[in-house]
Amino acid sequence: MSSAHSDLTIWVVIVLLGIGTFLIRWSFLGALGNRDLPQWFMRMLRYTPVAVLPALVAPLVMWPAATDGQPEPARLSAAVVTVTIGVLTKNVILAILGGAITLFGMLYVLG
Incomplete structure (x- = not known):
């Protein structure tokens, strides 16, 4: 049975998705981690x-x-x-x- 996508294509997609999810998490933890967020934003995060x-x-x-x-x-x-x-x-x-x-x-x- 042949695959529709090559192994290289699958690994490229996996690596790119991994980088993307890392950047999404880093945007909150790394970029905003040392800063005080507005009180209204913190109140909304509780929900x-x-x-x-x-x-x-x-x-x-x-x-x-x-x-x-x-x-x-x-x-x-x-x-x-x-x-x-x-x-x-x-x-x-x-x-x-x-x-x-x-x-x-x-x-x-x-x-």
């Missing part, structure tokens, strides 16, 4: 994890690959428990543990 984590998890709950994209009670209930514990206790570790226990428990009960 980044709160926005990114649900964006990463929501597709896994609503369209899980394990069920060919069909929502299922085990994952939905684990998400509800995780959010509930997080809102009530403001403790991330407890929320994650509660969600994990609920997910594994529901998967065991539902088969």
Whole structure:
């Protein structure tokens, strides 16, 4: 079976992507690392994890690959428990543990 791209092309793409991602990270850490950022910018950065984590998890709950994209009670209930514990206790570790226990428990009960 022949490859559509040569090995050299693939390695060039990998190296260029590596350099690109390094430069993106360096732009924040290297270029701005010693400077004080504006207060409004720092305030906005506090919300980044709160926005990114649900964006990463929501597709896994609503369209899980394990069920060919069909929502299922085990994952939905684990998400509800995780959010509930997080809102009530403001403790991330407890929320994650509660969600994990609920997910594994529901998967065991539902088969």
